[in-house]
Amino acid sequence: MPFKHNACRRHRIGKMKFKVTNWREYDTGLRRRGSLTLWVTPEALSSWQAPKRTTRGGQPRYSDLAIETALTLGLVFDLRLRQTEGFVTSVLKLIGLDLVVPDHTTLSRRANKPRAPNKRHSDRFPQKGPVHVLIDSTGLQVYGAGQWLEEKHGVKSRRGWRKLHLVLDADSGDIIAHVMTEQGAGDASQVEPLLDQIDMPIGQFTADGAYDGDPTYDTITNHSPDAAVIIPPRANAVERKDADLPSQRAHHIAAINADGRMKWQAATSYGKRSLVETAIGRYKSIIGRRLRARAFAAQQTEVALGCSVLNRMLACARPKSVRCKIVAV
Template sequence: MKFKLTNWPEYEAGLRRRGSLTLWISPQVVSSWQAPKRTTRGGQPRYSDLAIETALTLGLVFGLRLRQTEGFMASVLKLMGLDLAVPDHTTLSRRASKPRAPNKRQFSRVPDKGPVHVLIDSSGLQIYGAGQWLEEKHGARSRRNWRKLHLALDADSGGIIAQVMTDQDAGDASQVEPLLDQIEMPIGQFTADGAYDGNPTYEAVIRHSPGATVVIPPRANAVEQPASDPTDQRNQHIAAINADGRMKWQVDTSYGKRSLVENAIGRYKSIIGTRLRARSFAAQRTEVAIGFGVLNRMLACARPKSVRCRNATE
């Protein structure tokens, strides 16, 4: 199959904008740079969460460590003529490890007329410790191997609308409900691979959106449950595969769109990186959330629109 871009000039211009060094800070951000006065007992923080998030975002985009991020922020604010204090690297490290709720502003989706088509998948990210070469060459072992990243993608816009990071032992299906809790829009279709097959996934999706269509390939040896409701979606998938084959079932259910979430994972690893920089688990969660916010901003700058060519001469 061959595809051609229908918006190449706009896409090319957007790709150039991704590398732009032009930064701006709105008056609202300047006024909220300082942390609001707290009403409870304890010390008064100096910087707001927005100021910390801004510094961490710039450091992640430009591949800087915390000390270099501090210097980069100071130089940027000086060039912009803004008299704002810059969080030092110890403050950035401490505040990044602060547990926080998912930032819905980074993963929000503009409401439209219809429900969203959600694609879910998971992948692993390396953390500090003995590398793969040391393990193969010298037999080094590390108790801290990698983290598991779970994400939900909007199939129509390509944006990440929910994410969860767990340790390597967490099952894929166990994180469906935490992902759905972050999605405020109604779900029209939920698509995932065979690792999510099972009643808990179907029940979680239906609880979130009662009329949602769940598309998950059943196991090869799956059989219909005679005691189930005749409208049970999993039974319908099994019957359709047994009657017409798995390939036709994939075409009829648009299961091929699941490749979009795999592309999103590959985009994260190629742009942000395959290894987490933060040391603590809470800071790693913050790093991943900011990384996906960066990808959504880049996608808003440039997204290709491609159509399939009917023959090789097109």
């Protein structure tokens, strides 16, 4: 990244300034994020109760929609399960709806139910062309005092952390795919599960050096043969002379050896990868750096709802900023 090359003279480089062109709409959308105005559609009312079961087993009382609604409200307002039950009960009472609210025990049990990831379909999300995806991962702390015990008393904690892998649409800023794994999972190993959630063709795939390697290129090519893969090769990477046709990775190595890494980043628009890092910072500042659920399945549900909440908030308020020109005196 440019800031690494300019670290020794960063204090002499002026900070870039941006101007929001749609400030009035953006300001209104930011206020809408904190509004307590809720409405329930007739479709949601009819789907609150679980459909009649046709197979063997007990009849569930609440539908997945009711469970997800309660869990989402608790996640947005930072409430635990008992407080979520009371909050949803009071909200429905104020609206005047006679609906039975799931209790905290039901919410905890149903949160562990595995759910298939929502695929990003081109018919539901129309695009002008192939989508430009950005991918990155981050760590999320597991609920508990393990880190505090280790720092305070030097006790070896068994508590680890989870790894959240995100795929961002560079044009809209929406999170279009996500996977949560254990802390030992490699970044490149999750490219295929992430791309399986995207049914649209990929025009450009941008990631950092942790995804460098032939398995990543092969996975992207199998999904979208015409996709441009922008991944910086390792510093000691060399071109393969025995290949019949030079690969995209070979072109990147040749361009970096000829013009340098900085010019390669500018030519390939590698700087857009900072958008996915911004999305990760948005997740940790709004949803939180620590997972509340303790079971792995419930943590996956929590992460899925968190990504959905961020997309809804971004739909309410989306700034349009342009870089201000610096006039020399």
